[in-house]
Amino acid sequence: MSKKLSQFIGDDLRANPPFPTAPLTLAALATHYQVSLTPVRQAVRELVAAGVLEKSATGRLRYRTNPPSLPAQIPQALPRDWEDELRRSILQRSLQGDQEFLREEALSEQLAIGRTVLRQALHRLAGQGFVEHVPRCGWRARELTLTEVDDWLRVRERLELLALELAWPHLEPDTLTHLRDGNVGARLDNDLHRYLIERAKSPLLRTLFAQHGAYFAALFDHAAPETRMEEAMAAQHRAILDALIERDLDRASATLAAHIRAQRRIVEKLLKQLRSDQK
Template sequence: MDPDIAPDTVSAGPGHRSSLVYRALRRAIIEQALAPGAKLPEDAIGEQFGVSRTLVREALARLASEGLVEHRPNRGAAVAYPSLEEARDVFSVRRAMEMLAVEELCGRLNPDAIARLEAHVASEEEAHRRGGLESIRLAGEFHLLLAELTGNAVLNRYINELASRCSLILAIYGRPHSSECAVSEHRDLISALAAGDAQRCRRLMDDHLGAVMERALISPRPERDIRDVLARYADAEGLLAAAPAPRTTRKRRTAS
C-alpha cells in the first residue's frame, strides 16, 4: 500500500518532509481534488505546506516519475492530462497486470491476507456512507493491496503506477461511479480468491475493469485555488503552515 512514512516523523529531516509533501499531493490528485491539467506552482504549494520550494520540487519530480505530474517548458508543473489514446493504452495494460495478480493470489491467500482485504472493504463502505472524495482513493487502493499481497515487487510497482494514472483518466473521461457497486464487486472478488476459483476470479476482475473503462465523458470541473484544495491534505500530513497573509487582488492599470 502506501510505503511512505507516518506524519509523526515530519521533524526527522528534509527528506521526510519531502515525502509527506509527495504523499499529500498524491492523495489530492488521486481523490480528484486537483483536477488533471491543474497548475502546481511551487511557491503556493510550499506556502501551504510550510516547506521550501526545493522540497516541493523533489515531491513533484517523484510524482512526475509515476506519470501523475508533467513538467511543461516555461510553464511549470501541472497535474498530468492523459490523452484518450494514452488512456486506452493504460487501461489495456492495467487489465493484463491485474489479471496476473489475481492468478497469483487465487487460492493462496492466508487468513491474515483475507482479513486485510475485508478490513479495507469495510473502510470503503464507511467512506461511502460518509460521502466525499475518500471513497475514490480507497476504491483504487483495494487494487494496490491485491498487488502488494502477491509479494511480486515488479508487479506491485507497475500496478501502483497504472492504478494511479487510471484515477487521472477517470477524472477526465469517466463519470462518477457507484462506490456501493464497487464495494460489492470487491467483496465478490475476495470470495472467489479465498475459494480458489481461478476462472471466476479472472472473470470478475476483467468485468470490473472493463466496466470502469467504458464510463462516459463528463464535463470538466471548474479550477480552484491550489491553497484551498491542499489545506486539508497539509493538515492530514502534519504539514499545515502558519496562516498566510490574506491574498489581495491587484488592480489593473487602465490607460488614461
C-alpha cells in the first residue's frame, strides 16, 4: 500500500504544491496528507530523481524553478487502504479482549482481497505485534493487558529520551513550529514522536520502534480520541515543542517523559470503557 500512497502524493505534489512559499519538510507533508513519513519519503525521493524537487546545500527541499515537463496524473481520491482497515479491525479485537481466531475467508471477502494476499498482510502484522499465529489453529488478535502497557511505556520512555538526546543537534526550528501548529485545541498530531526518532539518525532506534512500537503507536493513536483526551494530549505536545523551540533540553525531556507516562491512564480508561460495555 505504501507504493500506491507514494504515487498519489507524488502526483499531487506535481499538480498542486501544498506549500509554494512555506518550508517544505517531510513532517509537514506527512501532516498534510495524513500519512506516515514512509510514503512521503518515497514520493520525495522519486520527485528529486525526476527533477521536480531539489535539495539545497543544507538539505532543505524546494521546488525547482524550471522543472522538466512531466505528465502529471491528478488523482481523484486517496486509494483505499485495506491493510489499514485490517489493522484497525484487529486492534479493536485486541482492545475488546476478543481471542476468537480470525476467519480468513470472511476477512478476504470483507476486504475484497485474495487469501494469499491476506496471509501476507497477517504475517506483516504479526511482525509488528498485532496478531499471533497458533500452529494448526490460525490467527488471533494480540491479548492486551495493562501490565504489558506498563512494560512498553517504561521501555519507550528510555528509548524516546535517548532519541531526543541524539536528535537534539539535528532539530529544525521550522519543522518544530509546524508540528506545534498541528496541535491546536483538540487537534492532535502525533508526528512529534516520529520526527524525534527520524532526526535521531539511529537505524537501531528506528528498527526497535518499527518492530516493537507499531502496535502500541496504533493503540495510543486510537485511545486518545476514543476517551476524548485529544485536547490534553495536544497540550502536552505543545509544551514539549515549546521547550524544543526554546532550546531547553531539560524541560523538553521532563515534559516528554511525563507525556509518555500519562498514556497509561488513557489506555486504562479505554479498556474499562470497552470491556464494561461487553458485560
